[in-house]
Amino acid sequence: LAVDHFTHAEDAIDRLGQQHDYDLLITDVLLKGRLSGLDLIAHVRNLPESQARLPILTVTGFDEAARRIELLRAGTNDYVVKPVLPDELAVRVNNLISNKHLLDQVIRQQTRLREMAMTDQLTGCLNRRGLRDLIARQLANRRRKAQSCVDALLMLDLDLFKKLNDNHGHDAGDRVLAAVGTCLRKFLREDDMVCRMGGEEFVLYLPDCQKRQARSAADRLRRAIERLHPDGLAITASIGVTTIEPNKPEDLDQALLIADRALYRAKRRGRNRVAMQHRLNSA
Structure with missing residues (x-):
């Protein structure tokens, strides 16, 4: 896996604006700088549709029900509680990336089917x-x-x-x-x-x-x-x-x-x- 690491949400947001092919975002709730992990999640979910689907795994030091609900409502796909168990983290990361790849494949197939339904197969022009x-x-x-x-x-x-x-x-x-x-x-x-x-x-x-x-x-x-x-x-x-x-x-x-x-x-x-x-x- 290739990983880009940032300590500030602002830097992560800048990179997301330049690179659109990430498979997963992992963020802590507490980050250095003005923006929190929740702010970063909100930013991602307000990006254009294909980028807004980026899976997010949030790391938190609190395991209360209220915090879990807050994270899920904010748009995180999954979370892990500190101290993080390496095996648990690996399983959750693998699940989120696998699900994203499956969804990407379905979307590509749907796009192809739409294009075929709208295209004249002999000439490549629209029908x-x-x-x-x-x-x-x-x-x-x-x-x-x-x-x-x-x-x-x-x-x-x-x-x-x-x-x-x-x-x-x-x-x-x-x-x-x-x-x-x-x-x-x-x-x-x-x-x-x-x-x-x-x-x-x-x-x-x-x-x-x-x-x-x-x-x-x-x-x-x-x-x-x-x-x-x-x-x-x-x-x-x-x-x-x-x-x-x-x-x-x-x-x-x-x-x-x-x-x-x-x-x-x-x-x-x-x-x-x-x-x-x-x-x-x-x-």
Whole structure:
């Protein structure tokens, strides 16, 4: 075991702010300095969720019921009474660390299952459910922070994809879709999202993206796909673009419908191009 030792709670708090992979915190109730072991426990339990789960073993010189209850209510997972028996300490430390590792494993599995439920397995992009969930979360967070931003929605469809499938087979079509998915994911900024809606259709959600930026992004993306040549095949894409204005009644479904109308206009005008539309009833 690697152990970092501090005599002051303040020093332990500083280290916890720098290093997040500890398996156990052992603290005495009485520490040097201004803060006590109870203050340290309270600090840990108020950290972000993953750090707040850090197991805590508290050492105390008192074995009264009131002190035990106080420690447990403060958030300690277990305690030992002085004088500490080495065998007892070893068992309690082993139990707490083992339980933490089991919990970490369960959380990793749950995270993986959530990611799988929200991800298109062929392209690595979000699926329709994943896109909706993440956009809803982002918009709710923005409302809490009273932020007001224009967002862009890009609907992209690979041109003549059915013909590609018919001529080269569905395996080649799948490889093309996978390559396009990789291209789209590389294109994203940190908060952007890309979803495979189904078939050869993708949607990109670009938060805090004005109309001019959205048009420029769509043009760059269209050119990137034209240069791709997955499996040696020439492919192009048509893209419909719309923006979601703050404090407007349009919901995601309506924004998707507007982007779909813009995409249809791009197809009708000859494919391999970008079209923009901002209202459902635009010509």
